[in-house]
Amino acid sequence: xxxxxxxxxxxxxxxxxxxxxxxxxxxxxxxxxxxxxxxxxxxxxxxxxxxxxxxxxxxxxxxxxxxxxxxxxxxxxxxxxxxxxxxxxxxxxxxxxxxxxxxxxxxxxxxxxxxxxxxxxxxxxxxxxxxxxxxxxxxxxxxxxxxxxxxxxxxxxxxxxxxxxxxxxxxxxxxxxxxxxxxxxxxxxxxxxxxxxxxxxxxxxxxxxxxxxxxxxxxxxxxxxxxxxxxxxxxxxxxxxxxxxxx
Ligand SMILES: Nc1nc2cc(Br)ccc2s1
Numbered sequence: 231x232x233x234x235x236x237x238x239x240x241x242x243x244x245x246x247x248x249x250x251x252x253x254x255x256x257x258x259x260x261x262x263x264x265x266x267x268x269x270x271x272x273x274x275x276x277x278x279x280x281x282x283x284x285x286x287x288x289x290x291x292x293x294x295x296x297x298x299x300x301x302x303x304x305x306x307x308x309x310x311x312x313x314x315x316x317x318x319x320x321x322x323x324x325x326x327x328x329x330x331x332x333x334x335x336x337x338x339x340x341x342x343x344x345x346x347x348x349x350x351x352x353x354x355x356x357x358x359x360x361x362x363x364x365x366x367x368x369x370x371x372x373x374x375x376x377x378x379x380x381x382x383x384x385x386x387x388x389x390x391x392x393x394x395x396x397x398x399x400x401x402x403x404x405x406x407x408x409x410x411x412x413x414x415x416x417x418x419x420x421x422x423x424x425x426x427x428x429x430x431x432x433x434x435x436x437x438x439x440x441x442x443x444x445x446x447x448x449x450x451x452x453x454x455x456x457x458x459x460x461x462x463x464x465x466x467x468x469x470x471x472x473x474x475x476x477x
Contacts, residue, residue: 231259231261231333231336231387231390232261232262232263232307232337233260233263233337233338233339233383234262234265234303234337234338234339234340235262235263235339235342235383236265236267236296236303236340236342237265237266237267237342237374237379238267238268238278238344239374239376240264240265240266242376242377243264243376243379245380246262246383250393250394251383251393253393254387254390254392257392259390259392260390260393263303263306265303267299268295269299270294270299271292271294278291278292279344279345282346286346288346289345290348290349291343291344291345291347291348292349293351296341296348296352297355300314300341303339307337310337311337311360312337312338312339312360313332313335313337313338313360314339314340314353314361314362314363315332315338315339315341315363315379315382316340316343316348316362316363316375317340317341317343317365317366317378318343318347318366318375319366319369319370320364321363321364321366322363322365322366323365323366324365324366324367324378324382326403326406326411327405328365329389330406332382333386333389338386340375340379340382342376342379343374344373344374344375365378367381403415410450412464412465413450413454413465414450414453414457414458414461415453416446416447416448417453419431419434431445433445448474451474451477
């Protein structure tokens, strides 16, 4: 997978050089290209923003630098087209299902904005011939879209074949479509069996895989009811057995 990111703070993406994503890049599973938006702002101050038409607070990112920057990225591969992802509090929710959809894409282009956002004509221009998604990582406002891109690149990158290794399958992730969709993962334990008077639940030491699976599902349902009751309401009743219903 190729990922391009255009930003006025490309240094913000240094974390993409470490840990899981950094190793995926070293192994050629992920190819990340960072671009400084100001390289396409040609005035002496390399200006990328201006006051909003219609008045109002803050500044809006100018269309010209973004247009030239996106054109330059598109020119990198004339035979392919990236899916453009615009982080914004006004977008569709970023979910595990959407992360999986993005993980199947060969090329993603992230356009994190600052200020009040990007002049709307930019995505109107590209939306006529490319897939452009406005995506929110949550109902809060950041100072810019860069942190949202870090979140999405990690959530997508870990799903790429070979990144998690054999030890861990993303199929068991919280929110993954199927068994765990709309369910939070339950508590986890490791050695020692007793720590400061706290013992590991006996069932987990029993070696009885069927009972352990049952216990884990019960705990997942309990945690979901406690922390995200609205997800339980979205659970497909067909996936609940009579034991679940007694919880
Ligand atoms: N939650 C989010 N806040 C913001 C702020 C800006 Br400015 C750009 C993108 C995003 S996504």
